[in-house]
Amino acid sequence: MNKRRGSGNRHEGGLAPGASTDRTSVICPLLTMRQPIRRLIARKLGLLRFRMMSMEQVFLYIWRNQNWGSSETVSGHGSTFAQTGMLRAALPGLFKKLGTKVLLDIACGEYNWMSAIRPSVDSYIGADIVPGLIDENQIRHGDRQTQFICLDITRDLLPNADVAFCRDCLVHLSFRDIGKTLKNLKRSKIEYVVTTTFPATTANSDIVTGDWRPLNVEAAPLRFPKPIKIISEGTKSYGEKCMGVWRTSDLSVREGEHLTSTLTRWQAAGSQ
């Protein structure tokens, strides 16, 4: 996925309009079948590259190369205004109900659609692991009530806030890194965690950090308790995509530790 700001062109998984009149594709249909294979190989190589990078390097690479770039935002197609309509309508009410004065939007990305929600809280802190993205956000949107800071959700001390809003972040992290994130959230003073979940997913798969999969946080190995509230985003490509709300105190540290140690054993067994 390349940067396509303003181009509006997107031909994922298919040929561009007019390709059927291409002489090559008429002469040898096999050649046209190469494109998905090439894409698959590129994807596998990309993931191999991620395995050799630190988490910071992975997301810096994705940002620099506009891997998720839609024509609207570098944070990807899930972060457009069109995709977040239902969420934008529901969030001000949710934040009010949770008594949110300070909102920590952790993994804020480009602060595209969130800029429309911002007035519903007294103080907004957007945080992301990519320094250049944070610098750009701060220059464009920073003011007395809106600030952006660079931090790693898996290990850095989180600022005090009422709610940690963590959308479309855990879905990009390996189980191990999710385990670290849970531990880190638990040691913060943040009362509520609001995060992405796909309740229809029955079996969660592990990934290389930087990749993506639909994640049901209530399913193994995460096993979050029932959310105290759930908001549908209205998109259904991988089953309904939702934001669930949990008390941070309900996400037990043992779960995070257990997750990390179970995976360590599992990975050690696999590498023998």
Ligand SMILES: C[S@@+](CC[C@H](N)C(=O)[O-])C[C@H]1O[C@@H](n2cnc3c(N)ncnc32)[C@H](O)[C@@H]1O
């Ligand atoms: C798909 S974007 C989501 C952006 C935003 N939450 C939204 O809903 O539009 C995921 C973001 O997570 C950030 N991220 C990934 N790992 C992170 C980590 N360990 N700590 C903080 N941010 C992280 C990436 O840099 C990226 O900007």
